Amino acid sequence: MASTETAAKDTARDLAGLEAGLDALDAVRVSRTPVREVLVRKVLPPVVAVVLVLVVWQILIWAKVTDDYKLPSPSLVWGEVTDAWAQGTLLGFIWTSVSRGLLGFLLALVIGTPLGLLVSRVRLVRAAIGPVLSGLQSLPSVAWVPPAVIWLGLNDRMMFAVILLGAVPSIANGLVSGVDQIPPLHLRAGRTLGATGLRGTWHIVLPASLPGYLAGLKQGWAFSWRSLMAAEIIASSPDLGVGLGQLLEQGRETSSMSMVFLAIILILTVGIAIDLLIFSPLERWVLRSRGLLVKN
Amino acid sequence: MATTTLTKAEDRTAVGHAARIAHVSKSFGGPEGQQLVLDDITLDVAPGEFVTLLGASGCGKSTLLNLVAGLDRPTAGSIETPGGRPALMFQEHALFPWLTAGKNIELALRLRGVPKSDRRTEAERLLELVRLGGAYGKRVHELSGGMRQRVAMARALAQDSQLLLMDEPFAALDAITRDVLHDELTRIWRETNVSVLFVTHNVREAVRLAERVVLLSSRPGRVAREWTVDIDQPRRIEDTAVAELSVEITEELRGEIRRHGQH
Ligand SMILES: Nc1ncnc2c1ncn2[C@@H]1O[C@H](COP(=O)(O)OP(=O)(O)OP(=O)(O)O)[C@@H](O)[C@H]1O
Numbered sequence: 205m206a207s208t209e210t211a212a213k214d215t216a217r218d219l220a221g222l223e224a225g226l227d228a229l230d231a232v233r234v235s236r237t238p239v240r241e242v243l244v245r246k247v248l249p250p251v252v253a254v255v256l257v258l259v260v261w262q263i264l265i266w267a268k269v270t271d272d273y274k275l276p277s278p279s280l281v282w283g284e285v286t287d288a289w290a291q292g293t294l295l296g297f298i299w300t301s302v303s304r305g306l307l308g309f310l311l312a313l314v315i316g317t318p319l320g321l322l323v324s325r326v327r328l329v330r331a332a333i334g335p336v337l338s339g340l341q342s343l344p345s346v347a348w349v350p351p352a353v354i355w356l357g358l359n360d361r362m363m364f365a366v367i368l369l370g371a372v373p374s375i376a377n378g379l380v381s382g383v384d385q386i387p388p389l390h391l392r393a394g395r396t397l398g399a400t401g402l403r404g405t406w407h408i409v410l411p412a413s414l415p416g417y418l419a420g421l422k423q424g425w426a427f428s429w430r431s432l433m434a435a436e437i438i439a440s441s442p443d444l445g446v447g448l449g450q451l452l453e454q455g456r457e458t459s460s461m462s463m464v465f466l467a468i469i470l471i472l473t474v475g476i477a478i479d480l481l482i483f484s485p486l487e488r489w490v491l492r493s494r495g496l497l498v499k500n
Numbered sequence: 501m502a503t504t505t506l507t508k509a510e511d512r513t514a515v516g517h518a519a520r521i522a523h524v525s526k527s528f529g530g531p532e533g534q535q536l537v538l539d540d541i542t543l544d545v546a547p548g549e550f551v552t553l554l555g556a557s558g559c560g561k562s563t564l565l566n567l568v569a570g571l572d573r574p575t576a577g578s579i580e581t582p583g584g585r586p587a588l589m590f591q592e593h594a595l596f597p598w599l600t601a602g603k604n605i606e607l608a609l610r611l612r613g614v615p616k617s618d619r620r621t622e623a624e625r626l627l628e629l630v631r632l633g634g635a636y637g638k639r640v641h642e643l644s645g646g647m648r649q650r651v652a653m654a655r656a657l658a659q660d661s662q663l664l665l666m667d668e669p670f671a672a673l674d675a676i677t678r679d680v681l682h683d684e685l686t687r688i689w690r691e692t693n694v695s696v697l698f699v700t701h702n703v704r705e706a707v708r709l710a711e712r713v714v715l716l717s718s719r720p721g722r723v724a725r726e727w728t729v730d731i732d733q734p735r736r737i738e739d740t741a742v743a744e745l746s747v748e749i750t751e752e753l754r755g756e757i758r759r760h761g762q763h
């Protein structure tokens with residue numbers, strides 16, 4: 205008896221050792237990139253690109269390719285920035301638009317998410333509004349500005365309506381494609397664990413569709429921002445305050461090309477900054493934590 | 501049909517069963533009409549018994565397991581699993597990549613209704629059981645193939661089900677890792693007293709693990725023959741007794757496959 209016991213213990217120890225060896229051989233090593241490398245690889249290239257654009261722009265000014273009122277020099281536009289900063293209006297312009305854009309986007313999120321879930325999970329709903337929803341994505345949201353003004357008047361509600369019409373379909377469609385891409389194996393594994401109905405949606409479907417959903421959010425933000433700028437340019441009224449779109453329109457009215465340039469640059473910068481600061485890190489974090497981000 | 505001698509496995513059916521599959525048939529509707537995949541399968545798994553289902557590729561083994569797991573309904577016949585919903589382990593690990601190894605197990609515990617305060621300790625106990633004590637916070641993609649299958653096994657055990665269904669869980673692993681997992685599975689089965697219905701098309705694996713080997717014929721799937729394996733555990737896959745029985749079963753399996761070439 206004693207001998208069989210020690211034998212069993214020996215085989216157990218053998219097995220544990222063998223397993224430890226196999227695990228050590230197979231384990232995936234994850235290392236982080238050092239900060240310097242990140243700076244050189246990720247930050248330097250876009251900075252160089254921006255500097256190059258500025259240089260080309262200045263060369264065009266020196267070469268006098270066109271009249272001053274058509275193409276302001278970089279220093280004139282920079283002067284516009286410092287003026288607005290000195291008057292304390294610069295951040296106001298940006299904030300008016302950004303707060304509107306983000307609020308509209310959050311509204312779109314609240315509406316688009318359940319809508320996307322419904323379309324992806326209920327066959328009848330998908331048959332009914334699925335095609336319309338993806339069709340809406342290809343309709344430029346500027347088209348909604350005239351009817352929105354007529355229905356709602358020149359106010360913030362009209363702005364939000366235009367944002368929603370632009371962003372809700374993107375967000376809903378992103379979620380639908382995220383759900384469609386869930387491997388059936390995960391759904392079946394969820395069911396065998398007892399995750400059915402609402403619990404299945406919460407524990408399996410939503411987290412599994414997160415990559416597609418985030419892509420939809422990213423696009424939804426781009427659409428929100430674009431729709432808002434279209435609305436601000438077309439529908440300006442003193443009650444609405446001065447956002448970036450109105451700034452651009454004011455520049456056109458007063459024939460101040462440097463102001464137009466300032467507005468365009470700010471619109472572009474805000475769009476990129478929100479994407480870089482919020483959506484890209486979120487997306488990368490989700491993909492990396494699932495091992496879907498391949499470093500090369 | 502069967503040449504089973506009366507064994508301890510059959511004695512146990514008298515006390516009850518972990519699964520009772522009675523006259524089960526399954527057909528799938530295809531473009532060329534109905535295709536009968538399983539035909540009148542009758543099979544009992546006794547409590548604590550280890551049964552392997554052996555059959556050629558495409559004979560309906562996965563279909564049968566899905567029916568027992570309740571993922572699909574039989575066309576005819578009935579399936580009882582008195583111990584509640586069986587746990588199912590797939591050929592691929594089927595772990596959720598958005599959760600860590602430990603959280604995958606905790607999700608199973610949560611869905612079973614284990615209170616929040618107990619989940620962490622229970623998950624760590626199960627990881628210890630499959631000898632992955634340090635893997636709690638590891639992401640699925642940071643684990644090797646063998647480790648993933650062990651986490652999947654721990655997650656299946658977390659369901660605390662009377663019956664564990666396994667669908668070729670080790671088919672994608674290399675021989676040494678598979679050997680190790682065979683030893684682990686035998687150990688865990690003896691420690692937990694769970695009933696196992698294990699599907700494979702690898703004859704030696706079937707003999708290595710099981711108390712009873714059930715051979716399915718193909719097209720349609722029927723129970724062709726059963727063997728009781730009276731070899732002491734722990735066995736090794738290269739034991740002569742295992743090899744001898746494997747040769748006999750392989751002959752039978754080949755005969756089954758050959759039959760299909762004749763018409
Ligand atoms: N959902 C389905 N619809 C139609 N036919 C199916 C379906 N599922 C399985 N089949 C058919 O049933 C047969 C058995 O499939 P099954 O996956 O159960 O085989 P298997 O024994 O598990 O094979 P393998 O060893 O390759 O895993 C196959 O011929 C397959 O084409």
Ligand SMILES: [Mg+2]
Pocket residue numbers: 561562563667
């Ligand atoms: Mg199969």
